[in-house]
Amino acid sequence: MINTRNEIERRLSVLRGLELSGVNHAADMLTLSFGPLRQVINFKGAFKYVGVWALHVQCAWRLEEAGRAVATDDDLRGQDEKAHASTHRLQRVLLANGCATVEAVTADAAGGATLSLSRGFxxxxxxxxxxxxxxxxxxxxxxxxxxxVIKGGVIAPESFD
Incomplete structure (x- = not known):
């Protein structure tokens, strides 16, 4: 039997010491890139930049700075203009003054994860x-x-293919 908390921490441990290199969204999904950016061609044939690792979040999330909420999943819901503005704000906060670095990773048995970042995030x-x-x-x-893949708070079987 898989220990959810241990498996998530084991997999996410590769992020320790890496910089957050990209903050974007696709509809109301938060997409984060970690590690050095490199140029790739997407499925439409256009160039884009991706980090070594990606985290795509479609559930509830919260970004805090020194214990105060800076942003939540609600910031990406609703009008496109709101989501774009929120993403730009997150980019300024997390990337503009030196990229935040992953300092620690913790998980819980319910499929949740916490990334402790530099600069108090x-x-x-x-x-x-x-x-x-x-x-x-x-x-x-x-x-x-x-x-x-975390689905319904548990690790999906395809995570082991």
Missing amino acids: CLTVIPDGNADEEDWRFFASGVNAAHL
Whole structure:
């Protein structure tokens, strides 16, 4: 039997010491890149930059600075203009004055994870617990390998393919 907390911490441990290199969104999904950026061609044939690792969050999340909420998943919901403005604000906060670095990773048995970042930031990912929906996924960008997928607060079977 897989220990959810241990498996998440083991997989996310590769982020320790890496800089957060990108903050974006796709609809209301938060997308984060970690490690040096490199140029790739997307499925439409356009160039884009990706980090070594990616975290895509579709469930509840909260970014705090020194214990105060800076942003939540609600900031990406609603009008496109609101989501774009929130993403730009997150980019300024986390990337503009020297990229935040991952200092520690913790997880819980409910499929949640917390990334403690430099400069007093902390990102907490909180699965919604809906068994039919993906909460979040973590993967190596541009590498054909299994993604760590959390669905309904548990590690999805495809995470071990």
